[in-house]
Structure formats: C-alpha cells, structure tokens
Amino acid sequence: KPLVFSGVQPTGNLHLGNYLGAIKKFVALQDTSDCIYCVVDLHSLTAQLVHEDLKDQTRAITAAFLASGIDPKKHIVFNQSRVMQHAELAWIFNCVARIGWMNRMTQFKDKAGKDRENASLGLLAYPSLMAADILVYRATHVPVGDDQKQHLELTRDIAQKFNNDFSDRIAGLGVGVEMKVGEETVNGFFPLTEPIIGGPAARIMSLRDGSKKMSKSDPSDLSRINLTDDADSISKKIRKAKTDPEALPGELDGLAGRxxxxxxxxxYAGLAEISKEAVLKEFGGQQFSVFKPALADLAVEKLAPIAGEMRRISDDRAYVDAVLSDGGERAGLLAEATMKTVRDIIGLLQG
Ligand code: AQP
Known part of the structure; x- marks a missing residue:
C-alpha cells in the first residue's frame, strides 16, 4: 500500500486553494493508502506569527481536516512538534543538503524578499524540514498544490544524496531496498517520494489577480475564499472576482491568456470533480453574469457543510486535542523506528 504524508501550516485561515489543492486530495487518498496528515507547526515558526494564537490555529487546521472527512482512527492526524524526530532528521538533512540547493528555492526567494541576509535560517532550511517530515515515515507519495513541486524535487535530491553518501553503510547494515534511479537500480534507505499534483485545481489563483496564487497572506480578503466564509461572503467574493468582458469559450484553448x-x-471543475473541458461544455458561450452565480451556488453547496462541521468540531476542544495526542503517539513510534536505523547508518552511538 502507498504511504502518504502531507502537511498544512497553522498560519491562518484555510482557503479554497488549500482545500482543492491539498485537503480534498488527502480525503480521497484514504481509501487506497495509509495516510499521515500533519499540522506543521514547526514550519509555521518561519512566518510572522501571533504566538498566543498558535495553539488554536493548530486546532483549527485539525478541525478542518476532520470536517473535510479525514478519519483519524484509520489514519494518523497530529501536529509536527509532538514528534521530535522530525527536527532531528531535519538537522541530519541540513548536513546532507547544500546551501546552494536551498538558495535556489523560489518560495525562499519570494518570502525572503530583497533582504536575504536578514531572513531566518529556518526559512532557508524550510525544505530540509519538509524532507524530514516526509522521509521520517519513508512516505512514498505526497499530495500537494503545484507551489510545492520544487520542494518535493528537493526532497528527492536529499534522499538520493543520503542514499548515495551512505551507500556502503546502508548495504553493510542490510537496511536498504532496491529502487530505480533513472536507468540504474540502486540500494537505498530513503524512497524517492512521488508528488501527487495535478487536476484542474492544482494552483488556484487570487480572485483579484490571476497572476498570483490564492494565499493566506494576501492582505485583501476578497482575494480568497476562506473555508470559514459564510454563504453571503462566498457569493460576494465570486461576484466581485476579477474577470474579462468576454463570454466563456467552448474549448480549453480559448482560455489561453485569460x-x-x-x-x-x-x-468550478475542482469543486464539481469534473474536468475544465466538461465545465466549458456546459458553460461555453455564457457570460460571467450566468457563470458566476452558478459557481457561487456550487461553492456554497460544497463548502457550507464543511464550515458547519468545522464549527461543531472546534467546539469540542478536548476531542481535537485527543486526536492530536493519539496521532502523535502513533506517528512517534513509526518515526522512532526510522531514526534508530538512521542513527546507525550515520554512526551515532545510541542504546
Ligand atoms: N493557491 C493554491 N492552490 C492550490 N494549492 C495550494 N496550496 C496553498 N495554496 C494553494 C497548498 O495547500 C497546502 C498547504 O499549504 P501550506 O500550509 O504550506 O501553506 P502555504 O502554501 O504557505 O499557503 P498559502 O496560503 O500560500 O500561505 P502563504 O500566504 O503564507 O504563502 C500545500 O499543499 C500547498 O501546496
């Protein structure tokens, strides 16, 4: 069975991009895979945080996971900082990865801005911790939005360099598995994890600017639909969404440059679980004055039950905390099993 890992930062209100790009996929993967879903609170320390709110933000993301349909009994839901092996493996990966690799990451360049010398070391090393999150479970698949593609490639680079740097020791201890790297078959400890990206909603853009991704940190609330928005706000935001004066085309290539x-x-396609082509088949030739209300109705139909369930679950704080504590214990056992071997591979004295 595939082993799936993914995480969401507790940095603010979840939006439609997080839902369609990530959480909806988390839910769908539960039937075919063993899944570990994590609120990555250590990652959020790289952002500007109100630390008084961090615990409740962590609970809110957990409530969103559960309200969307993630089953914490069949799978694992926890917050990252409970399982210290993530940070331990991240340190080891900091000693495997190269500064140049981190410097090339577009997320780092965007978030650090011009004054890179003053960016935190944590922001630079963010992808190393992300690689540790994934590889401490030797996860085979990671569902993410398109913006995380580069970080997933780096995760594979780190796994490959670790496997290569320590190939003799991995073979000597007999802890490797055979894997394909290009044409070659090699013996490695960490898998080369596959991203699960794609579908019509892999990168949802801002409702105010089609060249920017929908994001928690956009100062304009009109740029995003929050999972907690009520029906009126959802409709208003879609009505006010920037568009052009043309009718919708009947074919996909008619969307080029729009x-x-x-x-x-x-x-629409992401919410209705159909292709963009199918949406255009239905709405091709229609004006936005027709399409936007249909989209608003669909968004309210799909999101309102999640928002209601999130409120219900959030009211039961003891339940949310118990889910995270139980998930943390189960994740911790898996992570420690990996780390025992990693410590052996790199020669740390333990036991
Ligand atoms: N616009 C998006 N479209 C599709 N997927 C998206 N994701 C984020 N934005 C979009 C996916 O959501 C998951 C969780 O994201 P995160 O917690 O790592 O937060 P983020 O990417 O930092 O989210 P934001 O909203 O974009 O925050 P800021 O404003 O801080 O940059 C990931 O799988 C991500 O791909």
Whole structure:
C-alpha cells in the first residue's frame, strides 16, 4: 500500500486553494493508502506569527481536516512538534543538503524578499524540514498544490544524496531496498517520494489577480475564499472576482491568456470533480453574469457543510486535542523506528 504524508501550516485561515489543492486530495487518498496528515507547526515558526494564537490555529487546521472527512482512527492526524524526530532528521538533512540547493528555492526567494541576509535560517532550511517530515515515515507519495513541486524535487535530491553518501553503510547494515534511479537500480534507505499534483485545481489563483496564487497572506480578503466564509461572503467574493468582458469559450484553448477566467473554470471543475473541458461544455458561450452565480451556488453547496462541521468540531476542544495526542503517539513510534536505523547508518552511538 502507498504511504502518504502531507502537511498544512497553522498560519491562518484555510482557503479554497488549500482545500482543492491539498485537503480534498488527502480525503480521497484514504481509501487506497495509509495516510499521515500533519499540522506543521514547526514550519509555521518561519512566518510572522501571533504566538498566543498558535495553539488554536493548530486546532483549527485539525478541525478542518476532520470536517473535510479525514478519519483519524484509520489514519494518523497530529501536529509536527509532538514528534521530535522530525527536527532531528531535519538537522541530519541540513548536513546532507547544500546551501546552494536551498538558495535556489523560489518560495525562499519570494518570502525572503530583497533582504536575504536578514531572513531566518529556518526559512532557508524550510525544505530540509519538509524532507524530514516526509522521509521520517519513508512516505512514498505526497499530495500537494503545484507551489510545492520544487520542494518535493528537493526532497528527492536529499534522499538520493543520503542514499548515495551512505551507500556502503546502508548495504553493510542490510537496511536498504532496491529502487530505480533513472536507468540504474540502486540500494537505498530513503524512497524517492512521488508528488501527487495535478487536476484542474492544482494552483488556484487570487480572485483579484490571476497572476498570483490564492494565499493566506494576501492582505485583501476578497482575494480568497476562506473555508470559514459564510454563504453571503462566498457569493460576494465570486461576484466581485476579477474577470474579462468576454463570454466563456467552448474549448480549453480559448482560455489561453485569460488567467482569471481560467481560474474560475478551474475552481468550478475542482469543486464539481469534473474536468475544465466538461465545465466549458456546459458553460461555453455564457457570460460571467450566468457563470458566476452558478459557481457561487456550487461553492456554497460544497463548502457550507464543511464550515458547519468545522464549527461543531472546534467546539469540542478536548476531542481535537485527543486526536492530536493519539496521532502523535502513533506517528512517534513509526518515526522512532526510522531514526534508530538512521542513527546507525550515520554512526551515532545510541542504546
Ligand atoms: N493557491 C493554491 N492552490 C492550490 N494549492 C495550494 N496550496 C496553498 N495554496 C494553494 C497548498 O495547500 C497546502 C498547504 O499549504 P501550506 O500550509 O504550506 O501553506 P502555504 O502554501 O504557505 O499557503 P498559502 O496560503 O500560500 O500561505 P502563504 O500566504 O503564507 O504563502 C500545500 O499543499 C500547498 O501546496
């Protein structure tokens, strides 16, 4: 069975991009895979945080996971900082990865801005901790939005360099498994994890600017639909979403050069679980005055039950905390099993 890992930062209100790009996929993968879903609170320390709110933000993301349909009994839901092996493996990966690799990451460049010398070391090393999150479970698949593609490639690079640097010791201890690297078959300890990206909603853009991704940190609340928005706000935001004056085309190539129109079609497709082509088949030739209300109705239909369930679950704080504590214990056992071997591979004295 595939082993799936993914995480979401407790850095603010979840939005439609997080839902369609990530959480909806988390839910779908439960039937075919063993899944570990994590609220990555250590990652969020790289952002500007109100530390008084961090615990409740962590609970809110957990409530969103549960409200969306993640089953914490069949799978594992926990917050990252409970399992210290993530940070331990991240340190080891900091000693495997190269500074140049981190410097090339577009997320680091975007978030650090011009004053890179003053960015935190944590922001630079963010992908190393992300690789540790995934590889401490030797996860085979990671569902993420398109913006995380580069970090997943780096995770594979780190796994490959570790396997290569320690190949003799991995073979000597007999802890490797055979894996394909290009044409070659090699013996490695960490898998080369596959991203699960794609579908019509892999990158949802801002409702105000089709060239920017929908994001928690955009100062304009009109740029995003929050999972907690009520029906009126959802409708208002879709009504006010930037578009062009043309009708919707009947074919996909008619969306070229029309990022805002393409985005709304992608959102419809993601929510309705159909392709963009199918959306255009239904709405091709229609004006936005027809398409936007249909999209708003669909968004309210799909999101309102999740928002209601999130409120219900959030009211039961003891339940949310118990889910995280139980998930943390189960994740900790898996992570420690990996780390025992990693410590052996790199020669740390233990036991
Ligand atoms: N716009 C998006 N479209 C599709 N997927 C998205 N994701 C984020 N934005 C979009 C996916 O959501 C998952 C969790 O993201 P995160 O917690 O790592 O937060 P983030 O990517 O930092 O989210 P934001 O909203 O974009 O925050 P800021 O404003 O801080 O940059 C990931 O799988 C991500 O791909």
């Amino acid at each position: 990022p805002e129109a393409e985005n709304l079609v992608g959102i």
